[in-house]
Structures are given as C-alpha cells and as structure tokens.
Amino acid sequence: MKRYLLTCLLALGAAWAQAGVGLTTLPGQQGDGPVTVFYPTAAADQPLQRGAFALQVAVDAAPLPGNGHLVVMSHGSGGAPWVHSDLARKLVEAGFTVAFPEHLGDNYKGMGDAGPVSWRRRPLEVSRAIDSVAQDRRFAAHLALDKVGMYGMSAGGHTALSMAGGRWSPSLMRQHCEQHLEEDFSSCVGLATQLRGNFLDDLRKAVAIRVIRYRLVDSNWYSHTDNRVAAVVAEVPYAVDFDLQSLAHPRVPLGIVRAGQDRWLVPRFHADAVLQACKTCVLVADLPTAGHGSLLSPRPPLQDLGRIAADLLSDPPGFDRAQVPVAQARIVSFFQQKLLP
Structure with a gap:
C-alpha cells in the first residue's frame, strides 16, 4: 500500500509541475503512418481544431520529463488519436x-x-512507434523505454492482446463465425451490413458465410513480442481469433476493460472469453451498461459516420457518461502500478 501511495504521489507531482499537454507529430518508420505524441510540458494549452474535435494543447512545445515512461495507444478500426485524447x-x-x-x-x-491484414501489421507498427519516440532527441533522453505501457481499443485491443503474448489465426475467426454468425454478426462482417429481423436476413447470413470462407483461409499463427512493453490494457478487444491458452498466462500484466452492452464485439465471445481463460488478468474497469464506443472521449460526431457505425458506437439507453472519467482513471492507475518504481 505504501508503495502504491508513493507511486500516486510521484505521478501527481509530475502533473503539478506541468502547465499543459504538448502535442507533436513524428514521422513513422519504414513507411508507417505518422505517430502523434502527447506529452508533459510547461507551456500553456491553446485551442486547436482537428476536424470536428476541439483540443486544448501546446503544439510542438518543449517536453518535460514527466514520470519518464511511455504509453503507446492503438486506435480501433477507422480510428484516430482524437477520440482517445481525454x-x-x-x-x-x-x-x-x-x-x-x-x-x-x-x-x-x-x-x-x-481486419486480419491490418492485425498482422499493427503490433509491428506499435514497436516502430516506440522506435520513432526513441529516435527523437526531445524524448529519448528522459524516457525509460525498457518499461513501456500499451493500450488498445477494439481492433487496437486485438493489438494489445498480441503485445501481451497472445497468438491468433484467421482460421479461428472463420471457425467462430461459422458457429456463431447470428449471435456475433457485427464482429464477423464489420460495417458491411446488419441483421434487421426481416426476410432478407437469411440472404445476408448466406452471403456473409461465403465471403468469410473465401477470405479467411489462412491457418497460420501470428504473434509478436517486444520486450520493451511491460504492461498492457485491452479495452473491448476483438478476441475470437486468439488461441486463448496463449493468454492464460500473459507475458506481461494484462488489464481488460469491459463494456457489458457491446453489440459490435459481444462480450461473452470477446472480453469475457479472455477473462475466463486468463489466470492473471485484471478487470481494470467493468461498465455493465456501456456500449462498444461508450469510452471514446471526446465522442466522435455520430452524424458523420455511416448508419451502421453510428448505431454500433452509440451509447445504450441509460448509460451515464460520468462513468467514463472514472474508467479512464482506473486505466491510468493500472499503468502507474505496473510501470512506475
């Protein structure tokens, strides 16, 4: 308990010493996309508009050392840093x-x-994002890059499970969808279509199975290890294609964030399956009334999304968004406990 209190006080000290949140963009490695970096700074925040998102940040300001640790965050499919900026x-x-x-x-x-094409690349992109930070002289001198945290949501949660030591195969996704297509339809077909409870549903399922069997023929196992990553949080992770035994004893501390009303990745097939198989995982935050996108903060403008995406990312009736900062604080606390001295 004393160690935990000391950790929290050290983290609070870092917060008190800074005035704002720095924002900069680093070039990706080996043809990767850009790496967006948020960091402690003494500079004051200023308004910044990024698309529909109004941020308060200090662009390209000089960084402060902070607590000396990096967390890499992996967005979901179609995602961006801004919906995780809170x-x-x-x-x-x-x-x-x-x-x-x-x-x-x-x-x-x-x-x-x-899907699987991106999932094979994502863990490598996480490792190369660490490299990008390590090669930037503004950050390299004061970050302990042998103890990095990693967080991911949805498809980013799939990346997180990979970074924690899980192995996966597209053929397991095919097997799952053949057995549970109707129950977990959106995780199998994404945003292509939805079941609507009408006479066309049988056709939708038949076409979906045909496409799934055509595309998911790869029976290879995929995994990736980066020994610099020392703690992982997977929020509403895509998980049906994982060998769950590979997650029974993750190679690093693994925390799970669960949304009980997730209709995109039904919990009993995804987050709950990991929690049941994992002997050492921590349920960092459990939000029984939350949907798949309820922890996106700030929220994406749903009117700018397609109908299916807007439906699946909308908050379920009765969800109280006051739970969001509480869950975020628990994620921060998990990384403090696992990464800080």
Missing part, C-alpha cells in the same frame, strides 16, 4: 508520454485493410 490527457497529467501510431490502411482516412 484518456491521453489523463495519462499526460500523471506524467506519461503517449504515442499513437496511425495504423496503415485502417484509420479515419480509410479502412481498406481493416
């Missing part, structure tokens, strides 16, 4: 530097590689 701010206020790789072919600019 969590990034809380991490920075606790002294962390935060890096977001833009996942090639699966971000807000385009989703042509969403």
